[in-house]
Amino acid sequence: QVQLVESGGGVVQPGRSLRLSCAASGFTFGNYALHWVRQAPGQGLEWVAILSYDGSHKSYADSVKGRFTISRDTSQNTLFLQMNSLRAEDTALYYCARQHTSDWSSLAHWGQGTLVIVSS
């Protein structure tokens, strides 16, 4: 069965960097697009970034463009989110999610999230 396990969250000072990981299992990693979605405490969902199934295309929300980088290591079946120049408003639970089997646009499988707190 599909499993996504995020890690790497923690408390970090404003302006510093953090790298999140998402370990995937139960499916062929290179066949599906993967997303990062975040949720600030008590707030709604915010789409953050996508990496296409073949790794050739990346796209970002305006709020993180130029600061965050999505990437993957297919040998380790792991998705990453490199977060630089962190701000207080980046504080959130970060989920990785996989596209649906037959619909590339929806997020059918989600991890449990990793919490990032940006605070001095």
Added chain:
Amino acid sequence: QSALTQPPSASGSPGQSVTISCTGTSSDVGGYNYVSWYQQHPGKAPKLMIYEVSKRPSGVPDRFSGSKSGNTASLTVSGLQAEDEGDYYCNSYAGSNNRYVFGTGTKVTVL
């Protein structure tokens, strides 16, 4: 890249129906048939309930249905049950270099 607009709350008694709207623009909801809906219970990850406007993933009850007209998509939950309580979010493909946008979220209460 503004969030799609949803009503903050909706409610209904057990057995009744509730409909949640999701309003965007011609650049997202109105421009593509790639609207999906997610249910989220407190402390849990979101769950896909509807994809491509009106399709249900395997395992989602047929009490859940989706539709779209112009720039507004809708999710209807018929025959409300206690377990349907939670937060619901719409999401749309927004083109413009493969971007996506979520709705503001709606809290559904079963009275």
